């Protein structure tokens with residue numbers, strides 16, 4: 001970051017300067033705060049904790065899979081390990097990760113607002129999230145669940161003898177947190193933009209969060225009602241999804257995936273927003289095809305609602321329905337590809353700085369492309385029949401969710417860390433950890449493509465000895481990956497105490513969040529900014545009016 | 558909730574009101590999706606067990622449901638009237654209309670409760686008094702009926718609580734602000750009404 005840091009004079013009086021971090025003292029000022037920035041930090045701490053818990057479950061799984069026999073975990077124990085890994089990772093880390101931490105912190109700053117539209121609701125949403133999370137932890141302590149994160153009936157409703165009701169309740173509760181957050185973001189973007197911040201001047205990070213929020217509000221309640229029905233079926237033994245009583249097990253899958261496929265886009269759209277910001281900042285260039293990237297976010301959200309049936313290709317769904325779902329699943333790849341092309345075009349002829357955040361963004365693009373292309377393979381009916389329920393699927397969605405979303409999460413953490421904490425972190429170490437994560441990730445999950453293609457089924461811990469070499473590779477990769485995730489924890493925390501103070505704009509980037517001090521003052525802006533130009537107007541010196549499209553737009557009052 | 562004046566991110570009251578309204582509309586959107594899952598289940602049941610579904614629906618007390626539809630629609634109209642009265646500054650009239658609307662809402666719950674009691678005595682409550690259930694699809698239909706109407710009754714209760722909160726604190730100075738809040742509460746009450754308008758034919762009138 002050396003080249004650009006020099007532009008900023010760092011005020012010596014930083015320690016005394018009032019910011020949101022020292023605006024109130026004591027635990028109470030944090031737990032009762034209405035400040036979106038503090039709530040974002042509450043989320044950051046809680047989801048880091050859940051990430052660690054779910055990561056431990058993953059470590060157990062990978063350790064058990066080192067040998068073809070069941071030597072570390074019992075069959076029951078293995079089921080519980082992967083179920084907890086999935087449930088906690090999906091609902092208590094991935095879904096809230098980028099929106100609730102960075103969306104919360106940045107959306108008001110990026111659009112020139114003093115807070116989100118409903119600050120109290122924002123805090124309530126964190127408490128609801130924690131209630132769900134703590135209930136999950138209680139279940140872990142009591143012995144866990146064994147249904148997998150998908151809660152498929154009739155196993156979850158009739159046969160499982162684990163704490164299914166508790167787990168259903170935990171996910172049900174956390175859903176309300178998602179709905180309230182999504183609602184809050186949509187209203188914030190509509191009603192709290194600074195004067196002159198037209199829709200065409202919104203940073204693309206905001207567009208992607210807007211699309212995500214629509215999914216939050218419209219898909220999550222379908223999951224809520226589905227989980228409620230499963231719980232009723234389990235408690236009272238009535239057969240909504242039980243074919244023995246006239247119910248329809250496929251109905252559960254339809255309802256579940258109607259939420260859970262869009263939920264994939266809840267996880268990846270915010271990551272795409274992050275990557276767009278990181279790429280433009282690193283290339284120091286105007287983004288290529290602003291409206292294509294913004295529009296593709298909306299297109300992904302809309303089409304993402306219409307593809308859920310690709311999870312039931314072999315579950316007895318009508319072949320005509322399968323053909324339509326297959327087609328739509330291929331269609332949804334188009335807006336995703338548009339983004340990848342636009343990022344690449346943005347990098348073309350840029351003066352690229354190979355800093356930590358940029359390496360994370362590159363890791364995202366590479367891994368997302370692999371995950372996306374294998375997703376296309378899975379969308380083909382014939383291939384899906386062959387690799388359904390194998391490690392191929394496991395590898396595919398880990399490339400999207402871990403390779404994609406978690407890389408972007410770490411990219412965002414490194415990029416906005418100076419803004420959040422007011423401290424610079426070590427760029428060398430952030431590059432090291434980006435490379436470790438990228439390498440470790442591929443070593444963990446690429447072998448799983450091969451395993452799946454050769455026919456190793458998922459959710460089994462006793463496997464054919466011929467699969468052992470690839471499984472050992474995967475487990476070794478997982479330890480490297482784990483190291484890559486632990487490393488930032490050390491040097492980022494170290495920077496809190498020993499890092500150099502950050503100026504307002506350490507990356508020399510555009511965007512309103514970089515126009516305020518680091519860390520920002522309690523109410524973000526002393527005076528609400530008047531926005532006269534579009535985003536990403538690089539190079540920074542060219543702030544004088546030029547051939548840009550920004551000025552022609554009508555001023556919004 | 559009605560005493561909140563201008564709060565933090567907003568610098569103008571009208572913008573804040575628009576935000577409140579949009580927030581309520583989005584919330585209603587999520588409510589529609591919540592019930593959407595139940596309507597999807599009803600549709601699947603209707604398609605897969607068409608004959609049994611109709612037979613089960615014919616055993617419902619459609620006149621009780623019909624009366625309840627009228628009761629809830631009238632209540633909704635009264636709330637709309639109360640909103641107009643508040644906007645016109647006629648606080649007393651608004652209070653009366655709200656009072657009647659709440660009374661009708663309570664009547665809805667009472668009629669619903671009576672209907673549940675009758676069904677209990679008839680022996681068509683799955684797993685509790687299921688002597689008269691004939692077979693899986695009938696049981697499924699009744700499960701769906703109790704889930705959907707039960708969840709709806711919870712929403713009615715929630716709506717009544719909100720309406721009750723609107724009737725109590727009165728301050729002439731805040732009349733304008735009150736109209737906004739009442740407008741949002743009225744929207745919620747209309748949605749509760751609307752969901753019932755779809756539930757009624759789905760469950761009672763399938764032929």
Ligand SMILES: [Cu+2]
Nearest residue numbers: 261308310311
């Ligand atoms: Cu899917």
